[in-house]
Every structure is written in C-alpha cells, then in structure tokens.
Amino acid sequence: MSRRAGGADRWQLSVTVVRQAAAGILTAVMVGFGRAISEVGAVFIVGGHIEGQTQVLTTTIITDISQAAYGHAVALGVILLVIAAVVYSLLYRLQERTMP
8 A cells, every 4th residue: 555645545635636626627527518519510420410310409500590490590599508508507606616
C-alpha cells in the first residue's frame, strides 16, 4: 500500500479530486450538451433523417424552414430553447452548490 499526501486513503483522494474538478467537469458537460443540441450536419450524415424514423428537433426545424413551414419551425425552436434553458439552469445550480 503506497502512501498518499496527508495520509489520505484511495477513497478520500478520489473524493477530493472530484470536488476540485467539479467546476471543470460541469463546464465540459454544459459545452457538450450545447454541441449536441445544436448539431445538424452529423445527424443528416449518420442518421439519414428518415421522416418519422430518425428525426430530431434540429433537423426537423431545418426541414420545416426549407418547406416554408415557419410557424412549426419557430414552435420547435422555442421548445429546443426551453429544453436548453432548463438543462443549463439545472447544471448551473448544481455547479453553484458544488463550489465551496
């Protein structure tokens, strides 16, 4: 068994490292979520955007705009923004709670 700083065991060291890295981890989660909800090109390439089968909000918005269904596209955009705002506010509150 190797000695660690201050005599901490493996569990104590892990908890300390996660606490110190919490802000960075949550920031990475927020950035990753932002990239995921805004991605359109990869969905078209990988998923093929098969109507009724592989549609996601972002590709449906693009399709609605190209078909001049602006009202539906705006409604889906608002839904996407609300989802993003809720997730970001929850992550922000979690970050505020974990910061000393």
